[in-house]
Amino acid sequence: MHKSVNKVSERKAAYIFILPAVVLLAAFLIYPSLQTVRYAFTDYNIMRPDRIVFCGFNNFAELFQDEDFWIAVKNTLYFTVLVVPFQTVLALALALLISSRRKGVAIFRAAYFSPQVTSMVVVAILWTVMYNSSPDSGLLNALLVNLGLEPCGFLNDPNTAMNSIIFMSAWQGAGYQMMIFLAGLQGISAEQYEAASIDGAGKIASFFYVTLSGLKNVIQYVVMITVIQAMKLFTQPYVMTKGGPQNSTRTLVYYIYEQGFQKRNFGYACAVAAIFFVIVISLSLGMKKIIKAD
Amino acid sequence: MTKRKTLGNIAFYLGNTLIALIFVSPLIWMISSSLKPEAQIFKGLNSLSTFIPTGASLSNYAEVFQRINMWKFIGNSLFYVLVIILLDLLVNSICGYALAKFEFKGKNLLLTLVISLMVFPAEAIMLPMYREMADLGWINSWASLIVPFVAKCFSIYMFRQFFLDIPNELLEAASIDGCGPVKTFFQVVMPISGTVYATIFILDFVAHWNDFMWPLLVVTGEEKRTIQLAIQTFFGSKPINYGPIMASLTISAIPMLLMFIFLQKYYVEGIAQTGIKG
Numbered sequence: 001m002h003k004s005v006n007k008v009s010e011r012k013a014a015y016i017f018i019l020p021a022v023v024l025l026a027a028f029l030i031y032p033s034l035q036t037v038r039y040a041f042t043d044y045n046i047m048r049p050d051r052i053v054f055c056g057f058n059n060f061a062e063l064f065q066d067e068d069f070w071i072a073v074k075n076t077l078y079f080t081v082l083v084v085p086f087q088t089v090l091a092l093a094l095a096l097l098i099s100s101r102r103k104g105v106a107i108f109r110a111a112y113f114s115p116q117v118t119s120m121v122v123v124a125i126l127w128t129v130m131y132n133s134s135p136d137s138g139l140l141n142a143l144l145v146n147l148g149l150e151p152c153g154f155l156n157d158p159n160t161a162m163n164s165i166i167f168m169s170a171w172q173g174a175g176y177q178m179m180i181f182l183a184g185l186q187g188i189s190a191e192q193y194e195a196a197s198i199d200g201a202g203k204i205a206s207f208f209y210v211t212l213s214g215l216k217n218v219i220q221y222v223v224m225i226t227v228i229q230a231m232k233l234f235t236q237p238y239v240m241t242k243g244g245p246q247n248s249t250r251t252l253v254y255y256i257y258e259q260g261f262q263k264r265n266f267g268y269a270c271a272v273a274a275i276f277f278v279i280v281i282s283l284s285l286g287m288k289k290i291i292k293a294d
Numbered sequence: 295m296t297k298r299k300t301l302g303n304i305a306f307y308l309g310n311t312l313i314a315l316i317f318v319s320p321l322i323w324m325i326s327s328s329l330k331p332e333a334q335i336f337k338g339l340n341s342l343s344t345f346i347p348t349g350a351s352l353s354n355y356a357e358v359f360q361r362i363n364m365w366k367f368i369g370n371s372l373f374y375v376l377v378i379i380l381l382d383l384l385v386n387s388i389c390g391y392a393l394a395k396f397e398f399k400g401k402n403l404l405l406t407l408v409i410s411l412m413v414f415p416a417e418a419i420m421l422p423m424y425r426e427m428a429d430l431g432w433i434n435s436w437a438s439l440i441v442p443f444v445a446k447c448f449s450i451y452m453f454r455q456f457f458l459d460i461p462n463e464l465l466e467a468a469s470i471d472g473c474g475p476v477k478t479f480f481q482v483v484m485p486i487s488g489t490v491y492a493t494i495f496i497l498d499f500v501a502h503w504n505d506f507m508w509p510l511l512v513v514t515g516e517e518k519r520t521i522q523l524a525i526q527t528f529f530g531s532k533p534i535n536y537g538p539i540m541a542s543l544t545i546s547a548i549p550m551l552l553m554f555i556f557l558q559k560y561y562v563e564g565i566a567q568t569g570i571k572g
Binding site for chain 1: 474
C-alpha cells in the first residue's frame, strides 16, 4: 500500500520536474528547428512578414546555382579540414609538455590555457591589430621582417586571410583540448610504459604504442567536438574580415547571417541553414558511429 | 641517474618557460600596449622591448571609461549570464534528477530526445528563433537573451549522469523519514551535489560570457549591450586609438579571469568529464 502511494507521488513529482525543461526545449529548440525547415520552402522576406508564399524547392534550386553559397561551403570545409588537425596536434603537444608531476606545472598549464580565458572577440580584435599588413604597425610583420622574411598581407590578402584565422583559432582553442588530453594521459598507467620498455620499445615506439593508443578514444572525441565547433565559424570572420577579402573568409554561418539579416532573404537563408543543419548533424552522427564501432 | 634527472628538470623548465612565453606573448603585448602612451605602441615593434610598457600609465583605461560606459556593459553581461545560469541549474537539475531516479511514462523517449538534441547547432535555428522573439515582443529585452537558453540538453545529461550515482538507499531513508520526492531532492540530494552544480556553473559561465552572435541579433541599443558587443563596437568607433582598444580588451577579460581563479578546479573537472564520458 505504502509503496504504491509512493509510486504515484513519484510519478507526479517526475512530471513536475521535467515540465519546465520540456516546455522550454519544445518552444526554443524544437519549434524553431521545424520552422527552419518550413521557411526554407518559402520566399519569406523579413520586410514582408505578412506575406509568406510557399515556393517548393525554389530556394534549394537557386542555392545550387549560387556561387557565393558554394564559396561559403568551400571556405567552411577548408577551415575545418585545416584547423582540426592543427589544433588537435598542438593541444596534444602542449599536454605532453606538461604531463609531469613536477612542481610548477600548474603555471605552465595556466599559460597554455590563458587564451581560452579571454573571449574569442577579445582575441579576434587583438590579432586583427597584430596582423596589420605593414611592418611598422603590425607586430607579426615586424617579426617576419626581423627574421629576414617578406612581410605578409595576412587578413588583407585573399590567399592568406583564412590561414591567418586558422592559426589564431588554433592558438585560442588548443588550451581547451589540452585539458581533455591531460585527463586522458592520467588514465595511462606507469606500468603500461614499463611493460613497453621491457618489451624493448624505445621512446618513440612507446609514444605510438602506449600514449597514442591509450588516448585513442579521447583523440576521437576531441576531433569530433573540434569539427563541429569549426563548422560553426562566425565570430572570427565577423570581427576580423567581414567575410573578405574577396569572399575568402565567408563561411556558411556567416552567409546565413548575411542573407537572413542583412539582405533580408529569410526564406533563402533558412534553406542555407537547413543544409548547414544537415551537414553538422550527419558529421556528428557519423563520427559518433565511428567512435562506437571501436 | 641524478645527473640525468637534473638535466631532465632543466630541459622541462627551460623548454616550458620558453614555449609558454611565446604562447602568451600576444596577451603580454595586449596588456603592455594598454599601458603605453599611443605614440609608443607601434614604436620598436621589431625589438623585444615592445613587450615592456615604458612610460606606463593608466590613462588608456581612464579614456575607455570616459568614452563608453564599461561598467554598465560588464554589469549587463554579468546580469544576464548569471540569470541564465541560476535558471539552468534549477530547471535542468530537476529534469536530470527525474531522468535518473524516477519512473514515469515517456522516460526513455525523453532521454533519447535529450541526447539527440544535444548536437543541434543553435546557429542553424537562429532565424526562426529571431522571428519567435519578434512575435513575442522580446527583441532588445532581457528575455530574449535569457529564456531561450535556460533549458540545455547538455546540462540535463550531465546532471542525470551525476544523480545516477547517488545511492538509492539514501533516497529510501529520506522517504521513510517522511520526505516526499520533491522534498527529498531539495533537502537531501541538492546539498550533497555541489560538485556538479559548480561544474555546470562554470561551463555555462564561459559559454555565455562569450555569447556573440545571438546578442548581435537581438540587442539593438546601448541599454542591454553586452560586453562582447561593446568591445566590438568600441574597436570600430572613432577616434581609433589602439591604447584604449587594448585597455578595453584587457578589462573585458577580467571577470572571466576572476571566475577561473575561484572555480578552475570545477572547470577542469567538467572538461575532463565530458571528454571521458563523451
